[in-house]
Amino acid sequence: MKNALNVGLLGFGTVGSGTAKILLTQEKLLEQRTGYPVNLNWICDKDLSSDRGFQVPPEILTDDVNNLFNDPDLDIFIELIGGLEPARTFVLKAIENGKHVVTANKALLATHGFEIFEAASRAGVEIGFEASVGGGIPCIKALKEGLVANNVDTVIGIMNGTANYILTSMTDQGLEFDVALAEAQRLGYAEADPTYDIEGIDTAHKLAITATLAFGQRISLNDIYTEGISRLAPVDISFAGELGYTIKLLAIGRQKDGIVDLRIHPTMVPSGHLLAQVRGAYNAFYFTGDSVGKVMFYGMGAGQMPTGSAIVADVVDIARNQAQGCTSRVPALSIPFEDIKPVRIKPLDDVRGRYYFRFTVKDQPGVLSRISGILGKEEISIASVVQKGRGPESSVPIVMLTHEASEGRVRAALAQIDREDFVLDETMTIRIEDLEALEDHQDG
Amino acid sequence: MKNALNVGLLGFGTVGSGTAKILLTQEKLLEQRTGYPVNLNWICDKDLSSDRGFQVPPEILTDDVNNLFNDPDLDIFIELIGGLEPARTFVLKAIENGKHVVTANKALLATHGFEIFEAASRAGVEIGFEASVGGGIPCIKALKEGLVANNVDTVIGIMNGTANYILTSMTDQGLEFDVALAEAQRLGYAEADPTYDIEGIDTAHKLAITATLAFGQRISLNDIYTEGISRLAPVDISFAGELGYTIKLLAIGRQKDGIVDLRIHPTMVPSGHLLAQVRGAYNAFYFTGDSVGKVMFYGMGAGQMPTGSAIVADVVDIARNQAQGCTSRVPALSIPFEDIKPVRIKPLDDVRGRYYFRFTVKDQPGVLSRISGILGKEEISIASVVQKGRGPESSVPIVMLTHEASEGRVRAALAQIDREDFVLDETMTIRIEDLEALEDHQDG
Numbered sequence: 001m002k003n004a005l006n007v008g009l010l011g012f013g014t015v016g017s018g019t020a021k022i023l024l025t026q027e028k029l030l031e032q033r034t035g036y037p038v039n040l041n042w043i044c045d046k047d048l049s050s051d052r053g054f055q056v057p058p059e060i061l062t063d064d065v066n067n068l069f070n071d072p073d074l075d076i077f078i079e080l081i082g083g084l085e086p087a088r089t090f091v092l093k094a095i096e097n098g099k100h101v102v103t104a105n106k107a108l109l110a111t112h113g114f115e116i117f118e119a120a121s122r123a124g125v126e127i128g129f130e131a132s133v134g135g136g137i138p139c140i141k142a143l144k145e146g147l148v149a150n151n152v153d154t155v156i157g158i159m160n161g162t163a164n165y166i167l168t169s170m171t172d173q174g175l176e177f178d179v180a181l182a183e184a185q186r187l188g189y190a191e192a193d194p195t196y197d198i199e200g201i202d203t204a205h206k207l208a209i210t211a212t213l214a215f216g217q218r219i220s221l222n223d224i225y226t227e228g229i230s231r232l233a234p235v236d237i238s239f240a241g242e243l244g245y246t247i248k249l250l251a252i253g254r255q256k257d258g259i260v261d262l263r264i265h266p267t268m269v270p271s272g273h274l275l276a277q278v279r280g281a282y283n284a285f286y287f288t289g290d291s292v293g294k295v296m297f298y299g300m301g302a303g304q305m306p307t308g309s310a311i312v313a314d315v316v317d318i319a320r321n322q323a324q325g326c327t328s329r330v331p332a333l334s335i336p337f338e339d340i341k342p343v344r345i346k347p348l349d350d351v352r353g354r355y356y357f358r359f360t361v362k363d364q365p366g367v368l369s370r371i372s373g374i375l376g377k378e379e380i381s382i383a384s385v386v387q388k389g390r391g392p393e394s395s396v397p398i399v400m401l402t403h404e405a406s407e408g409r410v411r412a413a414l415a416q417i418d419r420e421d422f423v424l425d426e427t428m429t430i431r432i433e434d435l436e437a438l439e440d441h442q443d444g
Numbered sequence: 445m446k447n448a449l450n451v452g453l454l455g456f457g458t459v460g461s462g463t464a465k466i467l468l469t470q471e472k473l474l475e476q477r478t479g480y481p482v483n484l485n486w487i488c489d490k491d492l493s494s495d496r497g498f499q500v501p502p503e504i505l506t507d508d509v510n511n512l513f514n515d516p517d518l519d520i521f522i523e524l525i526g527g528l529e530p531a532r533t534f535v536l537k538a539i540e541n542g543k544h545v546v547t548a549n550k551a552l553l554a555t556h557g558f559e560i561f562e563a564a565s566r567a568g569v570e571i572g573f574e575a576s577v578g579g580g581i582p583c584i585k586a587l588k589e590g591l592v593a594n595n596v597d598t599v600i601g602i603m604n605g606t607a608n609y610i611l612t613s614m615t616d617q618g619l620e621f622d623v624a625l626a627e628a629q630r631l632g633y634a635e636a637d638p639t640y641d642i643e644g645i646d647t648a649h650k651l652a653i654t655a656t657l658a659f660g661q662r663i664s665l666n667d668i669y670t671e672g673i674s675r676l677a678p679v680d681i682s683f684a685g686e687l688g689y690t691i692k693l694l695a696i697g698r699q700k701d702g703i704v705d706l707r708i709h710p711t712m713v714p715s716g717h718l719l720a721q722v723r724g725a726y727n728a729f730y731f732t733g734d735s736v737g738k739v740m741f742y743g744m745g746a747g748q749m750p751t752g753s754a755i756v757a758d759v760v761d762i763a764r765n766q767a768q769g770c771t772s773r774v775p776a777l778s779i780p781f782e783d784i785k786p787v788r789i790k791p792l793d794d795v796r797g798r799y800y801f802r803f804t805v806k807d808q809p810g811v812l813s814r815i816s817g818i819l820g821k822e823e824i825s826i827a828s829v830v831q832k833g834r835g836p837e838s839s840v841p842i843v844m845l846t847h848e849a850s851e852g853r854v855r856a857a858l859a860q861i862d863r864e865d866f867v868l869d870e871t872m873t874i875r876i877e878d879l880e881a882l883e884d885h886q887d888g
């Protein structure tokens with residue numbers, strides 16, 4: 001049995017610095033909680049020049065990752081460089097060299113996760129990935145351990161802080177998307193290239209990981225319908241508000257009888273629901289399980305120290321195993337790798353739900369009748385209609401909420417409507433999730 | 445290494461039935477997640493007559509708890525009878541016989557926890573107590589594992605579903621406390637003797653456990669100032685609402701420089717805060733840590749299946765250890781038992797905060813001046829005053845919110861004011877927690 005745990009860190013950027021800071025400044029706390037010293041043997045980055053605001057022993061700095069692979073005492077390889085390559089190669093190399101891996105790399109896991117989990121399973125090393133989803137919120141551990149007695153049916157999350165920050169500013173201040181984005185970039189909440197965050201891709205990475213765990217199926221990015229927030233207009237947010245809804249970019253995963261429904265899209269949620277109250281850069285994960293009922297986990301989904309908190313929690317988990325001479329006591333995906341089933345996806349066309357439509361049409365007689373006629377033929381029934389004010393160039397917005405309808409029928413109807421002469425712009429569609437009021441669930 | 449895990453259950457009431465139901469009906473799921481069968485060897489209760497709604501093999505039913513102690517194959521003893529005795533004796537006996545213990549008994553742990561943790565530590569067995577706090581919400585695991593990289597500064601919780609249910613009805617429907625309580629009793633949310641729930645005692649049990657874990661100090665019930673909700677009047681709730689606050693029964697634990705402040709009392713929280721949105725029988729745990737920032741965990745804090753979910757999660761945790769031949773990889777209190785420090789309590793008089801006062805006074809000149817004079821002498825400065833309407837017999841309620849003041853000064857001032865002739869009823873005091881807006885925390 002070893003009498004210390006030795007850790008090497010690849011990537012000394014934002015999260016790397018947060019992780020190193022915790023490892024170097026909380027030595028006593030970590031030793032108390034793991035039973036032995038947790039040493040940071042290496043920090044590896046190409047750029048080691050800038051000051052991170054805390055003392056780093058110079059001898060642990062290196063720009064050669066081979067120092068980590070070849071360190072026979074190294075127990076854990078922490079990968080924080082992000083992206084697919086060379087992260088994939090490095091992680092596989094670390095596994096091959098018998099190192100446990102801790103990573104915050106959701107893109108890597110969503111894309112090459114199974115290759116990595118399989119390699120780790122063969123090599124008998126652990127993969128910690130709490131930090132890849134929900135920053136400091138221990139939602140991965142909740143799925144693998146805290147809720148282990150449950151069949152999880154629903155995973156709904158606000159998984160991207162940038163998108164939520166932008167939506168919150170649009171809602172509070174009535175900003176246009178572009179303006180809210182620029183403001184988020186100025187304040188450091190959005191990157192120079194915000195595509196991954198605003199188009200739902202980062203959220204899809206996180207849903208792929210979370211849903212794989214929750215449903216025990218081999219879920220990849222291609223299984224997830226993904227739509228971002230860049231088309232949302234202030235008018236949609238204000239109509240939603242008047243109708244009692246708040247628009248959030250939700251990751252939605254549902255499982256019924258082994259068939260899963262996986263989607264990322266702007267979603268209208270009842271304004272009184274806790275998920276609607278998750279503001280700014282915060283994240284929230286809402287799960288339902290057959291025993292526990294509804295639970296929600298809330299916190300910062302990104303950032304230097306919250307993500308560092310999750311990385312170090314994984315390190316401590318592995319340290320506590322090693323202190324007892326055991327390894328992988330919880331399989332990486334909660335159940336043995338070979339028990340993960342192939343994915344069975346519910347076709348998007350078959351998904352049923354309620355919809356918000358905003359038609360941009362000419363202000364002329366007969367339009368409403370024509371639209372409702374087309375919807376009626378597709379068996380889409382209208383719950384309410386709002387027509388109010390004028391758009392530019394004598395266009396009018398007509399807003400409708402539907403009763404439950406199938407996505408396939410909705411698409412067919414909208415394709416037909418959008419070909420009509422009176423339609424001046426592509427119809428805006430927002431899906432509605434009438435999540436049961438959380439307090440309805442009672443169990444005795 | 446053993447090839448199965450054998451469990452015995454003492455107490456076949458509500459939570460016992462939920463636990464047994466999961467163990468008996470989710471055998472396959474549990475075997476997949478632990479690596480071997482989890483067998484329910486015994487169900488022990490004095491009353492085994494009534495039908496629990498699912499099939500129980502008759503040979504595992506017993507009314508003699510010695511069958512559990514003397515079963516050499518039994519690995520885990522699940523205690524679900526509640527109360528102090530004979531629960532304490534049985535738990536200690538199980539430990540002595542080398543059984544791991546899983547319990548939902550918060551009263552037992554808050555009262556005899558250290559004796560039990562010490563005995564378990566000596567005997568090398570585990571104590572699982574996730575179910576003792578927050579029902580199905582994995583908040584104990586979060587403190588011991590998910591947030592392990594943090595020094596936790598704040599533990600604030602809505603920890604009692606009954607009290608929260610009553611407060612929610614009082615708020616939504618303007619009910620008197622007694623009416624709301626009777627309604628809760630009729631619906632099964634409150635027990636015939638509701639004292640523990642409404643007077644904050646159950647909440648204090650849970651805070652003692654949570655704060656011990658969070659702050660690493662030996663906290664007992666006597667260290668916690670405890671005040672219940674039975675004195676609240678609809679007028680207080682409606683004044684609070686007008687002032688932008690919602691009244692919740694909060695457990696508050698704060699730690700600064702090793703000094704802890706522990707309180708249970710009705711509290712005004714800003715209505716826009718997530719904690720204010722926790723409605724009905726739901727619970728929420730709000731923690732702050734030096735790395736993770738603010739996190740919140742939400743779910744059903746009681747009930748048959750949610751609590752069963754937590755019990756079985758503890759069983760699986762122990763099973764996963766045993767499958768690897770390791771035990772107590774995470775100490776019961778997250779750090780070694782001998783590292784838990786004596787408690788260092790901040791005297792209540794030194795606690796500073798803002799206050800709501802409702803004075804019930806004669807409608808006569810000079811009253812406001814006299815009250816504000818006394819407050820002024822105690823250095824309590826007034827933030828706002830509302831005087832409105834009439835009480836019975838020409839009394840008037842005067843409501844004041846203060847700026848930050850010390851509890852000691854507030855008590856001194858109120859003692860003096862309540863001796864005045866014009867005061868017709870004891871002054872109602874509610875503490876205000878202006879929790880920072882959750883979304884303010886940003887970390888890069």
